[in-house]
Amino acid sequence: MSRTADLLLGAVARLRAAGVADPVRDARLLLAHALGIGADRLTLHLADPVPTAAQALFQAAVTARAARQPLSQITGKRLFWGRNFAVTADVLDPRPETETLIAAALKQPFATALDLGTGSGAILLTVLAERPQARGLGVDLSPAALGVAQRNAQALGLADRAEFRHSDWFAAIPERFDLILSNPPYIGAGEIPSLSPEVRDWEPRAALVPEGDDGSGLAAYRKIIGAAPDHLSFGGALMVEIGASQGRAVGALMAQAGLHHIQVLPDMDGRDRVVRATRPGPASV
Ligand SMILES: C[S@@+](CC[C@H](N)C(=O)[O-])C[C@H]1O[C@@H](n2cnc3c(N)ncnc32)[C@H](O)[C@@H]1O
Structure with a gap:
């Protein structure tokens, strides 16, 4: 199981390569969304392993964001x-x-x-x-x-x-x-x-x-x-x-x-x- 911090680093790199304006902010918001927690809680979980289902949800969300789908459409709000x-x-x-x-x-x-x-x-x-x-x-x-x-x-x-x-x-x-x-x-x-x-x-x-x-x-x-x-x-x-x-x-x-x-x-x-x-x-x- 990957840790939160590693998943974040990988996502930031993908989003930056796709030309997303603020890849760090968006990667954090998408991971918080996948974990079902507030983005302000993410730092507390950086060393934790991410459950497989949340990982899959996160990777799909990052793929959508890398295709430049708006963040609000991905999180739905x-x-x-x-x-x-x-x-x-x-x-x-x-x-x-x-x-x-x-x-x-x-x-x-x-x-x-x-x-x-x-x-x-x-x-x-x-x-x-x-x-x-x-x-x-x-x-x-x-x-x-x-x-x-x-x-x-x-x-x-x-x-x-x-x-x-x-x-x-x-x-x-x-x-x-x-x-x-x-x-x-x-x-x-x-x-x-x-x-x-x-x-x-x-x-x-x-x-x-x-x-x-x-x-x-x-x-x-x-x-x-x-x-x-x-x-x-x-x-x-x-x-x-x-x-x-x-x-x-x-x-x-x-x-x-x-x-x-x-x-x-x-x-x-x-x-x-x-x-x-x-x-x-x-x-x-
Ligand atoms: C710029 S969006 C505004 C949406 C929302 N009011 C907001 O501010 O977030 C314009 C909206 O006008 C609608 N619209 C476009 N042509 C229209 C028409 N002829 N009659 C009624 N609504 C129309 C679109 O479907 C769209 O939902």
Whole structure:
């Protein structure tokens, strides 16, 4: 039976040779996953032999990671705003940048929220978990993604306040909401070859590139923003995640749609990440 330390050394070498950005961190996380322990406990077990079943699981995980499968898809989970979300190859791996959208949403009062392109459900379920009186709807074009989101709702104890529905953006949504959130696909098709293999080869293309893309990555914003005023309560807010160069164009689409108080908000790295606006109240229409 091999020892933990030897297995780790071998895995780090394989992952480094495969071009993985942080081979030491990933080897540790994968071994902790295979052993069913927290990564912070691994150091305590460095001299221990690793059971055969855990070794096999670890080697399969390292092979997948060396093929540049995202770590979250291999371990099946991702921590987002302090909660674990199940992640599969059918959904976008929730990104730390998307926490900027959550921070903006939680500054807004709301009783009802809509998440367009919900994927794993990370956005909708996080804002509902943080606002125990609120209810919400998450929609996606991908039935498989909706299954993952539903599982996450159940695991987080939110299934009674979160509904999931198959819809092409607003097509199956007659309701209005106090808050509409979306992290839509916003990458231009031409940018795909320059993405990391983890994203380019493993994440669902429909989560990356909007349908009808003209190279700008703006196609989904056009559809979402154009129809948003018909689905917002008076004074309700629309907030979307954007790529760093899209703030001006997305803000212009919101102005064209008659929304007010348009703001572009930066992420923790200082890059434009969220555009928000509100539907004016009846007096100002
Ligand atoms: C960038 S991912 C965001 C996933 C998740 N909200 C997150 O932030 O981690 C975009 C999502 O939009 C969905 N999507 C793409 N086109 C759509 C459409 N026309 N109608 C509804 N959802 C769509 C994709 O399936 C994908 O789940």
